[in-house]
Amino acid sequence: MTGATKWLDRVHGGWLALLGITILSPDALLIRLIKADDMTTAFWRLLILGATLMAAAAWRGARARQPLWQAICPRKDEILAGIFYGGTSACFILSIKNTDAANTLVIIAATPLISGLIGAFLFKRKQPMRTWVASIVVFAALAIIVGNGLGGAHMLGDVLALGTALCMACYFNVLGARIAVDTVRAMMVGALLVAICVAPAAHPLMLFPWDPLWLILLGCLVLPLSFTFISMGAKRIPAAEVGLIMLTEAILGSGLVWLFMGEVPSSTTLIAGAVVIVTLATHSALALYGRKRKRDLAAQI
DSSP: OOHHHHHHHHHHHHHHHHHHHHTTTTHHHHHHHHOOOOOHHHHHHHHHHHHHHHHHHHHHHHHHOOOHHHHHOOOOHHHHHHHHHHHHHHHHHHHHHHHHHHHHEEETTTTHHHHHHHHHHSSOOOOOOOHHHHHHHHHHHHHHHHHHTTTTHEEEEEHHHHHHHHHHHHHHHHHOOTTTOOHHHHHHHHHHHHHHHGGGGTTTTTTOOOHHHHIIIIIIHHHHHHHHHHHHHHHOOHHHHHHHHHHHHHHHHHHHHHHHOOOOOHHHHHHHHHHHHHHHHHHHHHHHHHHHHHHHHHHHO
């Protein structure tokens, strides 16, 4: 592959990842528009997503002439990854329902750093000094956001946002440690398992008139399509670039909720969120510069 071809492939990957994030950005707004209670929303969102991914896995298996059971049956590692993905989805929904969307999205933006720290402590992966410095700054900013809500109406949602980031970081680490994991089956089993778990607390028939439309948009279009484009882009560009592009969700998602729901983030969230986004953007930019410098040095040898 020539240098020009590699460059075009990376540009293509960047645009695919950005398209996926753009499709994902209405997620928080659509959850806000759903009037059903928390558990009912979580149940239907996860059940529809699980069914959509099962249909995708079955269709893919049929094209490969696989038996249906083989196409949809998850392996052990996929079940583990799925549990973390299911936890991510459930915590995200409940967080959006119990705090400002901006709080949730800014806290989740720290997922790449949390993932790196988990990799350092559990998998003994070496992390550069910039990751440790960025982690301290970001976690201080997140502590301010969560601390500002202690004892208030947003406390539960902020804590659940931290749970979302932690589960997502664990999910990414399982995928990194088990490269053979099929992400479609992993997400499918996670969504269906958590849907079953929350079913006793849900009221599936107690939906408001527009709720089915928002739930179908989420489960059949927004989540599967965004996941597909982000995954395609992640195969073509470095993880640092993916992390940098994913920061746009915090801005776009919060902006949509602000525009359509009139939900104005607090001054604390705006200031601390700006610190988080600038720190993560700087960290990703330094990572990309470091990769380019190593590549240039290797080319000179």
